[in-house]
Amino acid sequence: MDTYEEVRSIGLGNFGVTRLMRNRDTGELVAVKTIPRGNHRINKSAYREIINQRSSTTAILTHTHLAIVIEYASGGELFDRIVDLERFSEDEARYFFQQLTWGVSYCHHMSSMLHSRPKSAVGTPAYIAPEILNLQEYDGKVS
Template sequence: MDTYEEVRSIGSGNFGVTRLMRNRDTGELVAVKTIPRGNHRINKSAYREIINHRSLRHPNIIQFIEAILTHTHLAIVMEYASGGELFDRIVDLERFSEDEARYFFQQLIWGVSYCHHMSSMLHSRPKSAVGTPAYIAPEILNLQEYDGKVS
């Protein structure tokens, strides 16, 4: 996590806390979700989120950047969406014009359709991950070349 410096907290959820962070080398702002590793194991749903998220490439889906394992946490580094969440906009404005609603609905459907298509493709292809969720090599999480002889 030395690569990133905290700017501010963005929010928290059932699985962890999300922070806005800045890459010290590039200045790029990213969102980093940190999830506690109970008993130093990675929760199955967090592992699934990483495996699925890293394979998605779509303009309407937040881009996965990398996963970082520390002794106590799993950090998922993602593209930062400076506009915030659509849900918060809906709550704040209470209503959209018909054109705004149509635009957001089309964007949502486009993203969901892509996820549905990718889901059917991901479930039909052979799995290539090496390791169990609690002890998976960081190279695998970051889609880097992995040499089992080194471990």
């Protein structure tokens, strides 16, 4: 990890911390996810994370952590932008919706969202629909 210097912490997930780091040699900004090594559950999650980060440039294994170096996306979270603006114009909403649908389409095309067991719920808890967390079927009438 001597190649990188920490700029700031940019996120905290279920299994580790993500930090904005600068490559000391090139000045390039990258995101580095660090996952503590140890129990079997975390190791399985770390393995899945590496598989999901196909654009990962480097995986660094230390005695205590696995560090995954990935591209830094500087735009921040869409959720934060929605909260800050409170309202989008039609053009802004169209732009973000188009970006989201292209992203989902790309993931499907690359088979990175393929699940062999549909009963498995996958996602970030803050963004998962309540009926998914409660293992209930979606009922459009309720909405």
